[in-house]
Structure formats: structure tokens, C-alpha cells
Amino acid sequence: MSLPDLLQKRGAFWVFGACALASAAAPSVARAMPTAPAIVCATYPELPDCQGQLPDCANCHTSIDPPRWNAFGESLRAMRSESDPFETWLPKALRAVAALDADGDGVSNLEELEQGTSPGDEQSVSTDEMTGPLENPRYDLAGYDAPFAFRRMSILYCGRSPSYAEMQAFTKAPADAAALKTRLHAALTKCLDGAAWQRDILPRLADKRIRPLYAAGPDSDVLISGSLRLVIGDYNYDYRLWRHALSGDRDARELLTAQYHLEEKADGTLVKVEGTIAPNLPNALTSGQPLDVAHRAGMITTQWFLSINTMFSALPRTSAAHAYRSYLGADISMSEGLRPVAGEPLDIDEKGVAQERCAVCHSTLDPLSYAFAEYDGLGDNPQLYGTFRPERPAELIPGWSPEAQKSVLLGKPVASVVEWAEVAVASDEFKRNLADIFFQHALGRSATGAEQEEFAALWQALPADGYSANKLIHRLVDTDAFGRP
Amino acid sequence: METRALALALCLALACSSDDKPADDIAADAGTDQAVDPQEAAASQHPNLQWKRFAAFETDLAQALALEPDKLCKEFGLESCTRVVHLAPLGGHEPFKTGLLEPSAEPLATTPSVVDRIVLSACSSRAGKDREAGKMAVVFRAIDLTKAAPEPGSAENKAVVTELYRRFLARDPDAFELSRVGTLAHDEAGKAVQGDAFAALACFAVATSTEFLFF
Numbered sequence: 001m002s003l004p005d006l007l008q009k010r011g012a013f014w015v016f017g018a019c020a021l022a023s024a025a026a027p028s029v030a031r032a033m034p035t036a037p038a039i040v041c042a043t044y045p046e047l048p049d050c051q052g053q054l055p056d057c058a059n060c061h062t063s064i065d066p067p068r069w070n071a072f073g074e075s076l077r078a079m080r081s082e083s084d085p086f087e088t089w090l091p092k093a094l095r096a097v098a099a100l101d102a103d104g105d106g107v108s109n110l111e112e113l114e115q116g117t118s119p120g121d122e123q124s125v126s127t128d129e130m131t132g133p134l135e136n137p138r139y140d141l142a143g144y145d146a147p148f149a150f151r152r153m154s155i156l157y158c159g160r161s162p163s164y165a166e167m168q169a170f171t172k173a174p175a176d177a178a179a180l181k182t183r184l185h186a187a188l189t190k191c192l193d194g195a196a197w198q199r200d201i202l203p204r205l206a207d208k209r210i211r212p213l214y215a216a217g218p219d220s221d222v223l224i225s226g227s228l229r230l231v232i233g234d235y236n237y238d239y240r241l242w243r244h245a246l247s248g249d250r251d252a253r254e255l256l257t258a259q260y261h262l263e264e265k266a267d268g269t270l271v272k273v274e275g276t277i278a279p280n281l282p283n284a285l286t287s288g289q290p291l292d293v294a295h296r297a298g299m300i301t302t303q304w305f306l307s308i309n310t311m312f313s314a315l316p317r318t319s320a321a322h323a324y325r326s327y328l329g330a331d332i333s334m335s336e337g338l339r340p341v342a343g344e345p346l347d348i349d350e351k352g353v354a355q356e357r358c359a360v361c362h363s364t365l366d367p368l369s370y371a372f373a374e375y376d377g378l379g380d381n382p383q384l385y386g387t388f389r390p391e392r393p394a395e396l397i398p399g400w401s402p403e404a405q406k407s408v409l410l411g412k413p414v415a416s417v418v419e420w421a422e423v424a425v426a427s428d429e430f431k432r433n434l435a436d437i438f439f440q441h442a443l444g445r446s447a448t449g450a451e452q453e454e455f456a457a458l459w460q461a462l463p464a465d466g467y468s469a470n471k472l473i474h475r476l477v478d479t480d481a482f483g484r485p
Numbered sequence: 486m487e488t489r490a491l492a493l494a495l496c497l498a499l500a501c502s503s504d505d506k507p508a509d510d511i512a513a514d515a516g517t518d519q520a521v522d523p524q525e526a527a528a529s530q531h532p533n534l535q536w537k538r539f540a541a542f543e544t545d546l547a548q549a550l551a552l553e554p555d556k557l558c559k560e561f562g563l564e565s566c567t568r569v570v571h572l573a574p575l576g577g578h579e580p581f582k583t584g585l586l587e588p589s590a591e592p593l594a595t596t597p598s599v600v601d602r603i604v605l606s607a608c609s610s611r612a613g614k615d616r617e618a619g620k621m622a623v624v625f626r627a628i629d630l631t632k633a634a635p636e637p638g639s640a641e642n643k644a645v646v647t648e649l650y651r652r653f654l655a656r657d658p659d660a661f662e663l664s665r666v667g668t669l670a671h672d673e674a675g676k677a678v679q680g681d682a683f684a685a686l687a688c689f690a691v692a693t694s695t696e697f698l699f700f
Contacts, residue, residue: 131530132527132528132530133527134527134530135526135527136526136527136528137526138526139529141527141529141530151655151700152535152700155535155537155541155545155700159540159541159544160541160544160545160548161537161541161545161548161655161700162655163548163655164651164652164655164656166655167655167656200540201540204578207578207580207586207587208580208586208587210580211580211586212580212581213581213584214581214582215582217581442535443533443535444535444536444590481531481533482533484531484533485529485531485533
């Protein structure tokens with residue numbers, strides 16, 4: 001059996017296996033409803049969980065497969081109506097239980113949703129209230145502590161702590177809030193322009209999005225067919241675009257809209273390369289960037305992205321799901337970002353995903369994926385890896401019809417991956433995810449419910465800031481979450 | 486106070502730390518007028534404390550002890566403790582060959598012992614280099630590392646502690662800290678240890694403090 005055959009069968013096994021497992025474990029009638037998060041947001045559009053995202057299933061569920069509910073979910077289920085469809089009774093039930101306290105933690109269900117805590121989990125509480133003593137001679141525990149923020153900023157963005165002399169200079173008179181803020185941002189600007197941030201720290205934030213693999217990357221030493229190296233793409237192009245788009249006050253939307261590539265000069269500067277790039281690595285199975293310019297969409301159409309994610313899939317669900325996860329912050333495997341499309345999944349490749357348990361996610365995932373089917377992943381011809389071939393889906397999927405397989409992203413029809421990217425970068429989800437990347441890097445976690453207001457202000461300022469990641473970080477450093485010890 | 490301010494201003498103007506100062510001056514510069522018992526200071530009520538991960542940890546340790554990063558610690562004298570052998574426990578990740586796409590969210594079970602191992606290696610290395618350097622010592626210039634450690638409370642003892650606080654924590658120690666760290670000049674029996682042992686122990690104490698390891 002050839003490598004392509006083996007991997008193709010492995011992919012099919014996982015789809016079928018997951019569905020079979022779900023079916024075997026399915027209780028008789030109870031089921032999770034993928035439309036529920038959107039209904040919650042339609043009922044309460046101002047909730048923090050509805051700003052550039054959808055609420056987590058864990059607000060109601062302890063498990064979605066098989067479906068089980070927490071105290072809040074059970075309180076809603078107790079009000080369900082056999083005669084009303086789900087879309088009708090859920091909003092009524094949400095309003096009916098709003099003033100109740102399902103988990104008994106002393107905070108009403110609606111207040112918990114408004115605070116971003118879980119109404120069905122008594123351990124989920126707001127951490128904003130300061131109840132204990134705040135006297136600390138070294139830190140300002142009650143407010144924004146500028147020296148503390150300066151040290152944190154230096155470690156995060158310069159990669160080192162400030163020296164004694166630097167700290168003395170930072171706190172010297174006049175040390176009023178305005179003076180300290182000016183010094184803090186001046187130092188931050190230097191850090192963001194520095195090598196530590198741009199070459200060492202920032203690229204590491206891309207790792208889980210690029211998913212590099214040495215054995216199949218540009219430096220691979222795995223030999224096939226004699227002296228040919230197993231190179232299925234060069235992820236250095238991906239890292240360079242990431243660094244470029246997220247530094248120097250450039251427009252971060254170019255992560256998904258760039259139709260250029262970047263080469264690195266000896267001094268580390270990046271230079272744009274227009275057009276296709278011919279194979280440029282010695283003894284490599286493939287390399288360069290063969291995709292024509294018109295069909296490029298930044299990080300999600302590089303040769304590496306398409307090779308490592310699409311691989312041998314006829315319908316590249318992994319590519320679409322990974323793009324959705326990486327740049328819109330919704331991990332479908334965690335039941336996030338479910339926006340079912342009516343009539344989906346069509347199960348065009350006969351993987352069994354139309355079964356009810358599979359359809360929970362695939363009614364969102366499959367319409368996300370159709371546009372990616374026109375791009376080659378791996379196959380018999382390495383010259384085609386990462387290229388655009390509109391005939392590809394029909395070649396690989398009997399019954400494929402462009403009229404029936406229409407891509408939908410965030411409820412909007414998209415005719416191509418390029419349009420997919422345009423809808424993505426115009427969304428709140430993109431902005432919110434971008435802010436979350438840097439918030440998580442700074443604080444090791446996403447914003448808490450109590451921090452949602454200042455977090456929302458961060459990503460909502462992106463259009464006014466020209467989608468500059470640097471400006472986003474400057475705003476982040478000013479938040480209480482960053483500067484309050 | 487004017488002397489202290491002047492010394493500080495000069496120091497800043499020259500972009501130096503406490504280089505080339507006698508022990509008495511260094512101790513006099515330190516902010517010893519305020520004693521803070523950690524037990525009495527209120528703790529943060531926000532989940533914001535961050536773990537200083539491998540790269541910043543290595544850089545800070547090397548910067549504080551004026552050592553090359555690759556000289557801090559090598560297992561079997563071959564592989565970097567921070568960049569290779571203990572990368573994951575120190576909060577790093579290596580996606581290319583190990584497939585570790587993200588760092589650990591929390592310190593691992595082995596993190597404390599790895600931190601101890603690296604800090605002890607680095608502190609011992611600096612103490613050894615300064616002992617050999619004699620008057621050309623870089624960090625532990627205030628005392629003779631080949632002789633008995635200076636008594637707790639003495640100017641030389643305070644100078645060592647103050648130098649370490651400035652180098653690792655970018656601030657002066659208070660009286661409480663000077664006193665506590667200074668006691669490392671004596672062993673459990675109350676007998677003075679040798680200067681280089683005091684230097685390494687005091688260095689280890691400050692560099693494994695939560696203030697150095699978290700931010």
C-alpha cells in the first residue's frame with residue numbers, strides 16, 4: 001500500500017470511527033443543539049460571550065456527546081415545550097430563568113451570563129471584587145502599578161527584565177502617571193521593534209497555527225526515492241508572513257489577504273516577492289510557492305498550509321477547521337463557533353457525517369470546507385502541491401456540483417477561499433481572536449468576565465488603529481488586567 | 486540622603502549599576518530604611534501572576550551574573566539546560582522536531598528542581614569565576630571569596646546582598662531582606678561559611694525567589 005493510500009484510509013477511518021462511536025453512545029432522544037449558542041446571542045446580543053464569538057456549550061452542558069446538562073441547562077430543559085420548536089421555546093426559557101440562580105452561588109443566571117461566568121457552575125465566579133486587605137508597600141494592588149507594568153512589558157516584549165539602572169530611570173522624578181505612561185510606551189516601542197520580539201517571541205505565537213514539522217519541512221533529511229528529500233512545503237514563508245503582518249504597524253488583516261510572499265535578507269529584513277516562486281530548495285520533493293497570485297489568501301493558502309492540512313483529503317475539512325480555529329478563534333472540535341447551515345451537511349464525500357451526532361458539527365464545518373476543495377494538498381504529483389485547480393473537487397468527489405456545494409462562513413456565502421478570507425478579516429471574530437492571541441501571551445489566559453469591557457475595547461479599536469498589532473499591544477499594556485498586580 | 490541621591494544620579498548618568506564601589510558605599514546606597522515582612526504584606530487578588538519562561542529566565546540569569554547564556558548550565562557539558570534538555574519544564578516548546586506546538590500552561594512537576602539545578606549551576610559558576618578573579622571579580626566584589634564570609638549585618642555582608650538584589654530584582658533590598666539573606670553567612674551551627682559558599686547561597690536564595698521567577 002502506498003503512502004497516499006495509507007493516509008487516505010486513515011482519514012476515512014477517523015471520520016467513520018467518530019460517527020460510529022457517537023451513534024453507539026447515543027441515548028434515545030436527548031441531543032445537543034448546535035443552534036443553541038446563536039439563539040442565546042439572538043436573545044441577549046449584549047452578552048460578552050456574543051461579542052465576536054458564540055457562547056461556550058459548557059454554559060449549559062457538562063457533555064455534548066452524549067449530551068448532559070449542568071444545573072442551568074437542566075433549568076432550561078425543564079421549561080421545554082413539546083409543541084414548540086427549539087428555536088421558539090429556548091428564548092422563552094432563557095428569559096424565564098434569567099432571575100433565578102441555577103447553581104446557587106448567589107448570582108442570578110442572567111447576571112452570570114453578563115459577567116462571563118457560567119450560570120451552571122457554582123465554582124465559576126467573578127474575580128473582580130477586591131475584598132481583602134490591599135496594603136502592600138511594594139505594589140499598588142488597588143490600581144495600575146506602572147513599575148510593575150514596566151517590568152512585565154520588558155519581559156514579554158524585550159525578552160528580559162529591566163536592569164536596576166533602567167528601573168531607576170523609569171521611576172525617577174517626575175514620576176506622575178502621565179510621565180510613567182510616556183516612558184512605558186517609549187520602552188514598549190523599542191521592544192516591539194527589537195530582535196527579541198520579532199525573531200524569537202512573535203514567531204512562537206504562530207507555532208500552533210503553522211504546525212511546522214521538521215521531517216517534512218524545508219530542512220527535512222528524510223529521503224525518498226533515493227536522494228529526494230521529503231519536503232512538502234517551506235513553512236519559513238508562513239513564519240515570515242506572520243512576523244511581517246504583526247509588526248511594524250502593518251495591517252494584520254494581511255495574515256489572510258496577502259497575495260505576496262516574503263524572503264529574508266541576511267540582515268533579517270523581509271522583502272516582498274510578487275508572483276509565483278519556483279522550486280528553490282535542493283533535492284526537495286517540492287518547494288517555492290506555486291500558487292497563482294489571484295487565488296492567494298495569506299497564511300491559509302501557502303504551500304505548507306495546504307500540504308500539511310489538506311494532505312490527501314478530497315474535502316479539506318482539516319484545512320477549513322484549522323483556518324477557522326487559528327484566525328477566527330473557533331475550534332469546532334471543541335464545539336465552538338457552531339453556525340449550522342440549513343440543509344447541511346450534504347455528506348458529498350460519503351463519510352457518514354450526515355448522521356445526527358456528526359451533523360452537530362459538520363453542518364457548520366462542511367460548508368466552511370467546500371472552497372478549500374479547489375486547492376491541492378498532497379497527491380501523486382508534487383508539482384501540484386498547494387496549487388489551485390478548480391477541476392480538483394469533481395475529480396476526487398463523484399457527484400460534486402458547484403451549485404450544491406456552496407461555502408458559507410459566519411452565515412455569509414463565499415465563492416472562494418479568497419472571499420472566505422475577506423469575510424473572515426471583516427468579522428468581529430477575526431478582531432477578537434487577534435486581541436485574544438496577544439492577551440493570552442501577556443497574561444497566560446483569556447480575558448475573564450470582569451475584564452470583558454476593556455478586552456472588547458481592545459479589539460474594537462483595531463479598525464481605527466489600522467489593524468496594527470503594535471497599537472493593539474500598546475492598548476493592552478494600558479489595561480488594568482495588564483498593569484494591576 | 487543627599488549623598489545617596491547624588492550617587493544614584495551619577496550612577497544613572499553613567500548607565501551603570503553598582504560597579505566599582507566599595508562595600509560600604511553599596512550598603513549605604515541600599516534602601517534599608519524600610520522593612521517589609523512578607524507575611525504582613527497583602528497579596529494580589531488577581532489571577533495575573535506570570536511565570537517567567539525559559540528565554541527570559543535564561544537571559545535574566547545570564548544578565549544578572551554576567552555570564553554567557555550558553556555557560557549557565559549544560560547537562561553532561563554538552564546540551565543547554567534551558568534551550569534543550571529542560572525546555573518544556575521551563576515553559577518552552579519546540580514545534581519542529583518534537584511536535585510540541587504550545588508551551589505548558591502551568592509549571593510541570595519537575596520545574597522547581599530544574600530551576601534549582603540551573604540557578605545553582607549559574608551561581609556556583611559565578612562564585613567560582615569571581616574567586617579566581619580576585620580583585621577583578623565581577624559580581625562578588627565586596628568580599629574575599631577565599632576567606633570566611635562577612636558577619637551578618639556587616640557592611641560587606643550587606644553589600645553582597647544588595648548587589649544581588651540590584652542585579653536580579655532591579656531594586657534595593659529592605660532591612661528585613663538584608664537581615665534574612667545575610668544570615669546565610671553562617672551555617673546551621675552558627676559558624677561562618679567560606680566567602681564563596683555564602684556568595685553562591687545568597688545568589689541562589691535571591692534567584693529562586695518568587696519575585697525573580699514570576700512577574
